[in-house]
Amino acid sequence: MKPRTLEELIDLDDPAWPIVRSWIDEAHNRVEVLPPDLAVRDQALLSSQVATCSPLGAVIYETGGLLVDHGWVRVLGSGSARLPRAIHEWNIGRTSRGTGAAPGFYLIADDAAGGFFALNGGALGETLGDVYYHAPDSLAWEPMGMSYSAFLRWLFTPNLGQWSAGLRWSGWSEEVEDLPGDRAILFHPFLFTREGSLESSERRPVPIGELYALYVDGESASGGRSSETTSREDSE
Helix, strand or coil, rough: CCCHHHHCCCCCCCCCHHHHHHHHHHCCCCCEEEEECCCCHHHHHHHCCCCCCCHHHHHHCCEEEEEECCCCCEECCCCCCCCCCCHHHEEEECCCCCCCCCCCEEEEEEEEEEEEEEEEECCCCCCCCCCEECCCCCHHHHCCCCCCCHHHHHHHHCHHHHHHHHHCCCCCHHHHHHCCCCEEEEEECCEEECHHHHHHHCCCCEEEHHHHHHHHHHHHHHHHCCCCCCCHHCCC
């Protein structure tokens, strides 16, 4: 299938950005809209092949990304000084290998604890197009049962805080507000081990690419968690 051109992807008649903007204006959680990287956003849209009539295309083209709830979740766009990871560049070498084939999943956001959100392209489960979450305390892809649009709206509600409570430590908001968008918190002992603890493990910010290599690529290479690890449900 021939890739769509930039002119085909930019929808001037029915853009989704006004809708997304209205969701942000009504959000319960604080949402910081980062300015788009004007030198990158065209290529980000072309590489992603998502039109601006969709919320994903609108976020890519109209923003450098979104920082949600004190920056706990970083929704990827075309990149910004606060979030120096354009969505298409972040996916290269992680979900796409430059062969032209559709990726098995597509990374769209991540959180300060080292969790990753992705759209399922077939590699994560049967629900194509749904959002999955790779949890740092289980090293497993978990279906969230929602589309990208529903995911965005969910991020703006109190449900995000309730769902993330098992990964948040005392004083997390002050710590996360100062966290650069290309870093996340490494816990040691790791949260996926029995010794790992939100409160007693050492915490330090590291490049988020290192956490992806450790949690996602490393877990895939090893075939899963060892018998010494435990999931969030095990610890409750």
